[in-house]
Amino acid sequence: MQRLPIRSLAGLAAIGLLALTGCGTEAGGPAAGRAAATGAGKDIRAQKVLRLTTVHEETGMTLLEGPVFDEDGGLIVVDVTAPAGEPKVLRVDVGKKTSRQVHTDDRGAYTSAQFSPYDGRLYLTDFSHGDIVSLAPDGSDPRTFYSGEVDGARMNPDDIAFDEEGHLYVSDSRGLTEGEAKGRVVRIDRDGRNATVLADELAAPNGISFDADYRGLWFSELTQNRVSYLLLDGEGGVASRHTAIRVDGGIAQTDSIAVDADGNLYQALHGRPAMAVYDRHGERLATVEVPARAAEGLESATNVAITPGGTKAYMTVSGPAGGYLYTFDALAEGIRQSNGG
Structure with missing residues (x-):
């Protein structure tokens, strides 16, 4: 397998793990993109x-x-590129600063994790194989929840958002490796039987999250550095769609999304160990970043979880220096929309 610099899900290539390429984007050093990404809001x-x-x-x-x-306060994290036999799903005790393996296998390249409000199981997206699998909360009883084509094409599922009834909304990064706008937002019924395309012809959709009121979905397109809003009609369909935010990230690109209780968006950045925070009207409120002295060898901040009912946030950061957890104080309390995705 070709050994490439780590990329926060910009493309996977062969043998059960796909090499993350970044679609031609080269990650920068500790200060990469700093001027472009701190033009507004405060620094955290x-x-x-x-x-x-x-x-x-x-x-x-x-x-x-x-x-x-x-439910017990442990933080579940996935390692997308972990090989067979090494932990692919980990549980972190953030107080004791320890971790243990929850799950491994010889197949999956898992790019997101979230608990279903319907059955309480942990759902994972396997980007490499186009599957969505679920585990019991302790990591046992692995099951394939969804596999196969959607409207004649197999998915590259990236992130997941659940609605209040437990139906899944998936960012499908199909077309990423070819550099073509073939991506989709897909809705899958909670029983896994029916899958519907809600939006298509997207440029590598990555992050996806409901807004604070479950009225619509925010989703990001990695190769266009934009966040769009999909207003839902309450019956499993779409009422409208528009581009909501254009992210000025320099060489960094839009990765996963989380939303806090005030409706603020936490937009992770691929290509820089930082997140951009916006309010629901698109105003840049803050930039969360790893201090420059610690950023050497860290290339991307992929996602964040905010403590449910609290403001302590935990951000996953990775690069040649390793995979890290960083913490900061969020601008508002955590809700389901800021816990996994």
């Missing part, structure tokens, strides 16, 4: 919690994603 410095992973010899990289709190 994240603090290191612990290093969770090192670069895997077999894959030449490590990439943490999908932080989500379980």
